[in-house]
């Protein structure tokens with residue numbers, strides 16, 4: 205017993221030591237986020253006043269902290285994924301999914317029921333191409349993190365274990381800045397992965413795109429898909445955001461006849477392919493737009509990048525899943541970034557890239 209207590213004391217000391225020296229990410233006093241016993245003056249310390257304690261001695265769960273459903277998209281520096289603020293952050297808003305199933309991901313704890321049409325099954329799922337050791341289980345709901353979620357290391361089925369070390373880790377290499385940003389080392393751990401999406405690379409806008417302009421936004425890596433064997437592994441990942449989506453929606457991203465094909469005529473809409481500098485694409489809108497973001501090759505995400513790139517360059521930049529979709533949810537069916545079912549006007553949505561197709 206004595207030994208256990210001693211070990212615990214020592215590891216606590218180590219944490220405090222590391223915390224003091226590491227370039228910690230979350231800041232503030234410990235007690236704003238943690239509670240040692242979930243009890244103070246006999247009352248629970250959890251934000252929702254639940255007597256059930258949370259993992260990592262926290263005062264809330266992922267949903268409790270990040271999906272407070274208030275009128276603000278950022279609450280006490282905590283980015284909100286479910287809110288009624290007029291401005292959504294980069295991944296959209298789960299509020300649309302609460303209203304209409306097809307608007308995005310039915311994440312447990314935020315959206316009461318699983319998707320009435322899709323259930324818990326990710327369209328296009330192929331376990332051979334899920335790099336996680338556990339794989340996605342359709343026996344349970346989609347959650348924020350771990351094997352049945354998107355964030356953290358998906359080898360772990362426990363959400364806290366999956367994200368462990370993320371919030372206190374040094375993520376400065378993901379932030380714009382002459383002395384900070386570099387792709388080197390990104391993806392090595394959860395905190396050094398783009399938005400705690402294990403292995404994924406990019407550049408993080410410091411306000412999660414609360415303000416978004418052509419030169420103020422996130423950047424996503426897009427590279428030719430790594431050659432895959434018959435089974436996938438983390439080592440095969442190049443770190444593109446479309447690879448993240450394809451951990452669960454594999455066949456929408458893989459090459460070959462069951463996937464997207466390999467060249468025009470394509471079989472499914474290609475992603476991680478270069479926007480050609482020819483034909484209709486030669487006159488692609490050169491101003492970056494949050495309506496149809498593009499991915500960048502590693503060569504464009506150079507060390508010391510101080511700000512987001514404001515242009516789109518045919519022949520260099522690539523179409524990605526997020527050129528058309530929001531990751532969490534949007535006001536449109538299939539979590540699309542623009543209205544695809546009606547009123548596609550000149551220069552909008554699909555037509556930003558397919559410049560010679562007619563508006564309708």
Ligand code: HEC
Nearest residue numbers: 219223230231232233234236237260367368369370371372
């Ligand atoms: C703004 C909220 C916040 C504050 C303030 C905060 N923490 Fe945390 N802490 C978290 C979250 C969220 C996690 C769990 C997820 C993770 O590990 O990323 C966590 C995890 C931890 C862990 C587990 C780490 C691991 O690797 O699994 C320890 C230990 C910890 N915090 C200690 C502290 C101490 C000590 C302080 C005060 C100096 C503190 N925290 C302040 C939010 C906070």
Ligand code: HEC
Nearest residue numbers: 237262264265266269281282348349355363364367399400
């Ligand atoms: C105690 C409140 C709290 C809990 C619980 C919590 N978070 Fe966070 N989270 C925060 C705060 C605060 C930040 C913002 C940190 C910063 O300033 O960059 C954050 C940031 C994030 C980010 C964005 C990181 C970035 O690069 O900007 C992600 C993703 C995230 N959390 C996921 C999760 C997941 C998944 C869980 C559950 C396993 C979780 N959080 C639990 C408070 C919390």
Ligand code: HEC
Nearest residue numbers: 305306308309310319322324325326353449452529531538
């Ligand atoms: C951990 C697995 C997982 C990952 C990773 C994932 N999804 Fe999904 N996705 C699902 C599941 C499960 C469903 C079906 C249930 C639902 O809609 O919630 C789904 C459904 C969808 C739908 C249809 C929504 C609807 O209701 O019709 C879209 C669009 C989608 N995903 C896009 C994406 C994009 C884009 C990414 C990457 C940013 C992504 N997904 C990453 C699991 C995943």
Ligand code: HEC
Nearest residue numbers: 468469470474477478479480496498523527544553554557
């Ligand atoms: C970010 C740019 C971009 C957006 C937005 C975009 N596409 Fe594409 N699309 C491409 C690229 C790049 C190709 C592949 C071109 C090539 O190499 O042949 C492509 C290919 C296609 C093809 C296959 C053409 C062939 O030769 O086989 C169709 C059809 C298509 N897109 C329709 C759409 C529709 C419909 C939308 C809107 C829902 C859309 N695209 C949105 C960039 C885009």
Ligand code: HEC
Nearest residue numbers: 327446449450453456457473474475524525527528538544
């Ligand atoms: C060019 C725009 C575009 C791109 C790029 C794109 N999608 Fe889609 N996605 C759509 C549209 C439009 C739909 C509606 C269904 C359809 O047209 O096939 C859709 C539907 C979906 C669905 C729902 C399927 C269902 O059965 O309900 C999922 C899941 C999905 N996309 C995931 C992805 C993933 C993952 C990627 C990247 C690998 C991706 N999408 C890239 C436009 C796009």
